[in-house]
Amino acid sequence: MTLSRGGREFLAEAEELLEELGEELLRISSPEQGAVVSPHLINAVFRGAHTLKGLAGMLGYTVISGLAHHLENLLDLIRLGRVPLDDRIRELLFASVDTLRELVRASGQDGLSPDISLLVAQLSACSARSAGPSLAHPERLLLPSRMSGALTEFEEHRLHETLRSGRRLSLVNASFLLESFDRELTALLALLRSQGEVISTLPSPGRRRPDAIDFQILMGSDAPLRALPAEVTWEAVAPPPSLPAAPERGVSARSISGMVRVDIGLLDELMAIVGELAATQSTLMAAVAELQRAAPTASVGVVKSAGRMGKKLAELQTGVMALRMVPLKSLYDKLTRIVKKIASEEGRELELLLFGAETRLDKQIIEDIADPLMHLVRNAVDHGIEPPAERLAKGKGGRGRITITAGQQGNRVVIEVADDGRGVDLARVRQRAVARGVVATPDELSDREALELIFEPGFSTSEVVSELSGRGVGMDVVKSNVTLLSGTVALESEPGRGSRVIVSLPITLAIIRTLLIEAGGERYGVPLAAIRETVAVAPGELLTHQGNELLRLREMTLPVIRLDRFFSLAGGESGESPGFALVAGGGARMAGILVDGIGSQQDLVLKPLGALLGGVRGVAGAAEIGDEQSILLLDLPGIIDEFYRGGNGRGPR
Amino acid sequence: MDHDDPFEPLGVIPAGQETEAAASPGEPSADSVPGEAATGFLRFTAGGLCFAVEIGRVKEILGPRQVTPVPRTPHWIRGIISHRGAIISLLDLCGRLGLDHRSAAGFGRIVVVRSGGGVAGLLVDGVRGVVSLLLSSIEPPGEGGGRDFVAGTTRQGGEELLLLNLEKVLDLEWNSTAA
Known part of the structure; x- marks a missing residue:
């Protein structure tokens, strides 16, 4: 051989x-x-x-x-x-x-x-012959909940042993600059190890500075910690009030956490009832307002009660929504296992840094986003992170790093998946674009346009079909899955330094802040989160260029999509009458969607259209407004996407 | 909210049953196979024809209500309705079957049927109550006149009754090609 x-x-x-x-x-x-x-x-x-x-x-x-x-x-x-x-x-x-x-x-x-x-x-x-897992009950300790929730079984076991042996438990807080934290953390851990056992190290985004990274380190030691650097603080963690003398091997019948498991179906039902109540409430308020006009003095009591009921209803709505919200931690655990599996199966050194495990999202969204996120992680390993030898040659360190950061921004949650790999090979994307006839010459594409092409079907740049992510699933599928959740996805890349995928999702699918609009004689709802701004458009204000209508907005010129034409609505070509443009989309793909009128804002419960109508493009779903009346909710990103693809024959190019 | 609806869905079925019993007493037993249990069917009219679907597939019968049209759908999809907090797709049965609308007064009733995991509404001219039919009395459909959507026919009180093939009526094929 x-x-x-x-x-x-x-x-x-x-x-x-x-x-x-x-x-x-x-x-x-x-x-x-x-x-x-x-x-x-x-x-x-x-x-x-x-x-x-x-x-x-x-x-x-x-x-x-x-x-x-x-x-x-x-x-x-x-x-x-x-x-x-x-x-x-x-x-x-x-x-x-x-x-x-x-x-x-x-x-x-x-x-x-x-x-x-x-x-x-x-x-x-x-x-x-192994015994069952030991129970350290980290939740009984006065630890920050994000730490007690993040301990692995091994770490919990070590925590348990530390407490059982009567050693001191300390929580060390340190903050390092991103550019040098590798070195500084290693030095600190070495110092701590000389004084005891480091049980767990938990990173989190810098609280005081955005370019810093904070670490909480849980450690056990025989003596109080000493000789720590000035910028590092530590506190003793009190042992739980009554730790059982002998380790318990069985599980107590009493629930320790005070948690209740609930079937998500029950929550959905509850949510639907609350949604109906909200719709009834809006009808009631209209009737009350009328009553108030007709009989101002006699209606005082009713008006007050109706107002109070509205307030309580809003609280109920918030409460039910909160029930549906679960932290990302469970998903992070899954991703950790996947990365471990990839690392061991492929014999690669991978490091997964997870931040924001406590960020809460609607349970349904967490379930639906799991596959796209796993796919992004696999993509990072397969296409982003170089083999160890190549990394070492570039002076990067053999271990590839994937960082997932999640956090709430307004009523959206932003999840970023970043790797420190080779970045996107834009030259190859351009080549492929030319080969597929998207553009005539590579120079026609700006870097940003080339990056956006990756989300088009068949634009995965890897030529090697790998077992992991080469199953014909590409970024286009990630994008369509995220779009189904009313989310957006963007890609940033720095050649040689890595790429970053930014997924932005609504916190909940259940209730959507909606702007009511009118077009072609029909009323529609548009999720407010999808609209960048609304501008009034006077007759004759639109420019025409090669048969395409354009809207000038400050220094930009945006293509115009007339909603009535887009949907072929019979209710009237709006023609030259004044209207409003909903500015939506992002990056190189923005547009003004022209509608006849805009109305009030409402919180609506989004419902699916069902199997028979579910595939209608441009429509995200429906909602009930008022008494047994329904309204369609538009999918603006989908409409803009179709327009740019030229799906309705009116797109550019 | 349901109390606003002057239409009483539950009232229709027993009322229809009574009329049926009075109009043709004892008819189901005329050509029955001994020991064969009869199956209940909801009878309704559309485009001048009389249709029936198994009662087990009928979820509800609703009166006229506001319909929200859905763009980019075939003409026979009227749109969606909202009922008890659920969104229900509404099909125009005449349009779906390619029949003329004979009833000038627009539509009368919405028959909500179960299909697969969900529900869909069929727009019909009127509901004519429930009849009991013996499965052995049902014959294969003939040709033409929307018969593609008919699973079988039988005669009832001197009138032809067309049993709808709901799977065919609610076929999603148009949707998969559109998407």
């Missing part, structure tokens, strides 16, 4: 890994470690086995990766304290590493591979 280059590299790297593993195992077993083994050390052995598994798996050495997998499993249980590290287990660990060495050696020669079935059986048997 001749070894390929990849095989030789594997051999070298695997031998190195196994050497380290062996050394760490020796240290774990050394007498000076005593009965209590440093969790830091066990964690290091665990990670070593994990890396070996990924490496072997990537290159198709299934026997090696299989054994490493069983070893990793057992080590995971040991570091979680669920399997005690006794002499028998130590022997088994040594035997596994020895066998792995033989296997690696055999892979380089035409030798006979040792039989691993007995060893695998022993490893599995030990793993099967």
